[in-house]
Amino acid sequence: MSRTGVILVFLALVLGLPLLGVLWAGEPLERYVEFPPRAIYVQHESFSWPVFITLTILIALAVGPSLVRVVSINLRPSSLPAQHSVLNTQQHCRPFPWWGWLGIGWTGLWWVVAWTRFPGLAAVQEHTFTPLWLGYILTVNAATFARTGRCLMLHHPRYFLSLFPLSAASWWVFEYLNRFVQNWYYVGVAELTSIEYFVQAMIPFSTVLPAVIGTVDLLASYPAVGTGMDCFRPIRLYSTKQISWLFLIVSCLGLFAIGRWPNYLFPLVWVGPLLLVVSLQELVGRPTILSSFAKGEWRGLWISALAALVCGFFWELWNWKSLAHWEYAIPFVHRFQLFEMPLLGYAGYLPFGLECVTIADLCLSRQVLENRDMTVMNNGHR
Template identity: 70%
Template sequence: MSRTGIICLSLVLVLGLPLLGVLWAGEPLGRYLEFPPRTSYVQHEPFSWPVFIAIALLIVIVLGAVSFRIAVSNHQLSAASHRSSAFVGTLHASCFTLPWWGWLAIGWTCLWWVVAWTRVPWLVVVQEHTFTPLWLGYIMIVNACTFGRTGRCMMLHRPRYFLSLFPLSAVFWWVFEYLNRFVQNWYYVGVADLSSVEYFFRATTPFSTVLPAVIGTAELLTSYRVISSGRNRFKAIQYLQKKWSGWVLVGLSCCGLFGIGLWPNYLFPLVWVGPLLLVVSLQVLAGTPTAFSPLAQGDWRGIGVPALAALICGIFWELWNWKSLAHWEYALPFVHRFPLFEMPLLGYAGYLPFGLECVVVADLCLRRQFSGGVEYYTHE
């Protein structure tokens, strides 16, 4: 199967399977296709301590094990470098200098942050559109920091790839907006009064900043030895490239996407996991490399770095959304408790697989045209 075939089949399955689930459940399709969405039809389950504790323990165990392994690896690397006195970093982080346009971006972002969080009457029209300028500033800042540490950055040295991320990002996030129709885990305040055309254009512009922000953050993270070093020598996992694993993953992802139309309260996390597993499984069946291919050599950087990048971006997304005039709110079944900004605490776990999806989609759609992807800087 070609790359185009993988993209087309993935879109068909991601868009079609939840609708089939709704049809199977005998629910009317019209309310799932409202544009903009106005009807609230998913009755979310109330908070449950047993479910909250079980999911929290699972997250703590997984992240704790990974964090411990990273700490051990970096300690060993530091000790080896100290004994040999031979380590010479390829980065010039010791003489880190932020370029002038990085300082300009910081000032720009701070200005828009103030505008977003104040309620000056004559700024109301502008305050409804602060998300995009805030994230354009953030994208420039992370690129400036990467340039200051490495002498290179995606924005300056791969401009075609960088610019192509914006339209791809808009399409990419619209797919998640579509999947949210079936679980209704987030909703936007004030969109009911917008026409379809107004809603489309007002949403598409900020949606276009998602991929540049996450991939730019991931590239910056790779310039830090403590983050990216050591994880290219983790435990090797071979079976993820086997054909049988591809069939298993494609079956699980299709069942999950079909199921969110049937049981949105129980399968809502699959909004973030299902598309990722589907694309990767189709790549495995096609015999092409995937984001998980480096795991066969014990290299986990392509997993950990994008996940952490999306979590960092997620914190800023939720922070800037918190007090903004135009914002979104959440409704999560079973775990809607202890909000950090608007997002319930456990909801942040969804950003981890989302980071992988960002890299997988950018790699699948753009790498061959523009030689893009997250650039890993050498430390050892």
Template identity: 50%
Template sequence: MKDVLLKFLILASMLLGLPMLGIVLAGYPVLRYLEFPPETLYVSHAPFSWVAFIAYSGFIIAVVLPLLIPSVRSIRQSRSEGASLFPFPWWGRLGVTTGMLFWILAWTRMPWFAGLQPHTFTPLWLSYILVINALCYRRSGRCMLINRTGYFLLLFPASAAFWWFFEYLNRFVQNWQYMGVHYGAVKYFFLATLPFSTVLPAVLGTREWIAGFPRMRQGFKNFLPLGFARPKIVAWTALVISALGLAGIGLWPNYLFPLLWVSPLLIMVALQVLMGERHVLSEIAGGDWSRVISSATAALFCGLFWEMWNYHSLAKWQYSVPFVHRLQIFEMPLLGYAGYLPFGLECLVIGDLLARLKNQVDK
């Protein structure tokens, strides 16, 4: 248990301390980064640039396309192969019903529902979580909700804490802002924590569902071996770069904003490599990309639902992404969806650590 807690402590210290250290050393006003709820806009975002858009696009395509196309194809081709052996459970049908109901309520403005209108996000995602677990159960007769109930319930408070870290990092780049409602600090904290608690159960449940497709398991089990000759040197390099980047994220938010999504993953994997542990990228050294692809695809899949349900909701978020804010799908600019890919791996990292921590406590 001590090793798990140590990694959490190091990660939290770097994510919370380094961005604030950077702005303190630069002499920036600290209080504006501590405003709660965060409403004041103080980051001047760079305007759209075709040069930056093409450069980012080229990098994302070069990294993602060789992996993303086979993963999408595997899901499509697996529809005919994943014959269900179990009936769709009643609680899955309940999730479909409540999901449709709250979707309608979220996108309409009926006077009798005005008081609850801003709070449809949480029941929408609780419904989604029920449905995605039901889909897993329908295929295999197993799902987190039924067979790993303790772990499943632990994901909710862990998810809330997990997403608050991203909310904190966003203070230094202000890539998204919440619109439509205004609350005091205490009420804002509790009302925001509720939807934040659904992130990990949704992404990890979707990952379990996607990982169950036969072609996902077979197509990426022996895909492309990728490893490093000196992993500890690479780990130290990634750790140093992440630390320097986090310290500078508030000083150069237009250039370092991608680190908001990448640095937590780099830090956790680097710490696990340095401690001699297995990590989410361990299997790719032998050519097994199934966990990586299923996790990244799950976050992207959930991301499409997040952005879609956000689009016409009363309480919503809007984006300001430097250099590449163009070709929006819902509120999110097209290239912004790339951030969901490392985010899926970060969800898997936290899920694995929680599972290990729970197993150690149960012993």
């Protein structure tokens, strides 16, 4: 199956299965396709200490070994490879570009606009998300350029620009899945027409992938961020096809039932699409983001997850006091909020980072760019 075939099958399953689940449950279909979304129909469960503690333990077990390895190796500087020290020395010789300072100033300006209520700025205070993130994207590209001499914006402009429409299209998938669990909702959309909502949402949605992928590149330029993760525990599966079929079946069943049990299956909004696309790629013989597991190369996954978490922090920070913003309603764990997001909700950004890289690789062949840039960097530092 071609790459286009994988994308089409993925979209058919991820869009169709939840609706089939709703029909099977006998729920009215209209409220799930309402546009813009206005009705609140999911009754979320209240906070539960047993669930909160259980999920905290599961998240710690999933992330803890990698975090401990990176921290422990970084506490032993002599264990860092020699080429990392050389690379850092050469990277710090480059000045931060002027357009990076422009990005920082631009971001700071819109941050002030977003968090203040000056009467003269009322017309733009509902539209600060996009300029804030354009400034962030410009800044991370500048920082990457200062460290490596390369960045997506300057050296792969076609790929960089392609990320914007791809981002807008891909985020609508998550917005669609959220209709079945209603874990977040936007304040102030009730007054918008369908066209106004589409346009005002599409433009901010277009900044998600450029921000995450740009942050991946920046974090990758710091050897300490992923130290030890390129030679971690290999995971070799001796029945890859059978495991892939299992993942495919589980993800399909989960997405089918997500509208029936939203309080219990809401994590599948973030995990389900990843398992689905990875299993499809594996079954048709295409490389996946998890293929490096067999060699013990976890650095790419680790950095991708961290990049989304970094972006998530700024998404939630800038959303917090903005006039136009989103709020959360997460069952069982809605407590200990950092900005609007409950603390455990930040764990959702980790698989989301893997999904961002998977989307970019599947649709735009990001892996080819990574290999090309790595060759250039290695040749430049010999």
